[in-house]
Amino acid sequence: MKILIPKFKFIIIFGASLALLIFFHYLGALKPLENLFFKILEPLQSQTTIVGNRIQDYFYRFSSVQELQEENQELKDRVNNLIVENIRLNSILEENKILEEQLEFVKENNFDYLPTRVIGKNFDNSLRVLILNKGQNNGVKIGFPVIVGRGILVGQIVEVQNNISKALLLTDSHSVVGAKIQNKTQTSGIVVGEHGLTMKMELIPQNEEVRKNDLVITSGLEEYLPENLVIGEVEKVTIKTGELFQVAIIQPTVSLDHLEILTILKF
């Protein structure tokens, strides 16, 4: 009995601490502490994400002998240009270029925008989420689209805190976006994520003609999501007899694994 009492006391104290901390989080009482935590760690997170992306890029390039040979050939062709470019380019210029491209797009379309940086990712690979360094204090709201380049949709904001926000990538199985195909009839449907790897477009009527490499764009039917943002390209179309709809596999036009600088559209 004497042995059991300290154990029981520990369980009570521990359980109460856990319950209170979770309760205070939902109450918002821990917000100042949480914001401070994010603020202190943001620069470090941002840099470690960049380093991670660079390492992944390096391994991706040399992942097979064939790729290595192609890469080698390509490098030989470009070597003279690269020598000149290497002197001129640095990471800041590169980032500016990405930002410029995104700014050009948002200005052309009169969007209110917010440049943002990826500071982290969902640590469990069963969910595809990016952690961005802009939050409620910058006017970010749930549902805002996140784009890269000249209007390429990569995801939508699903959670907002004071200084950070979380964006669900299009390839996550929870992602659903209204879309249309850029063909003669502007075929509409919905694009859903496929296990974090790719996307599929559903609810395409059987009589619609969908071809490989057709561009898939947003239909603009949802709140906060403007039309004509690029979702991806049709890779394959599956038509099953006896079914009402056909399904198209959609490939994103950019790699969603190596995103660093993005733009949130305040639509």
Added chain:
Amino acid sequence: MKNFFIFLILTLLVVLQTSFLPSINYLDNINLILILIFSFIFILGIKKALWWGLVGGLMLDLYSILNFGVITIALISSLVLTYFLFKNFFINRSFSSLIILITTATLFYNLILIILSKILKFINLNTYDIILTFQYFYSLIEKIIFNILLILIIFFIGNYLSRKLRFNFKSSL
């Protein structure tokens, strides 16, 4: 001072877990926090391991889109189960025991995550849950393998470099 140092290490590993590791294929299977807290059972004892599990879990919860607290509960539950198995069944301190324990911890952690996320989605407390697909189970096997590899590397290095670690490992049994 010692606690502050552990806190710094834990924070650094949370940063790596949420930014560096998810950017790299295969390494995104490693759960550094689970492994660190798991190691604390042998180095610091179960009570301290649980407190640090609470801190690490809550930090990870801040970066997750699952309900706040879900990861902490999964982490702590897996620790308690691992400790229970360690005290009652795998007391011979062999490498095979270590492998079984880390496998159980990883499996139980993911199982609790699945169950909690499904329950919370079912009662409409969250939009997101862990979707069970072939890819998920494939990645679960990868997670187990990578966690085992890392814990073995840590164990070998720890035993090689520090007699103190070995002493603490034994004395905590």
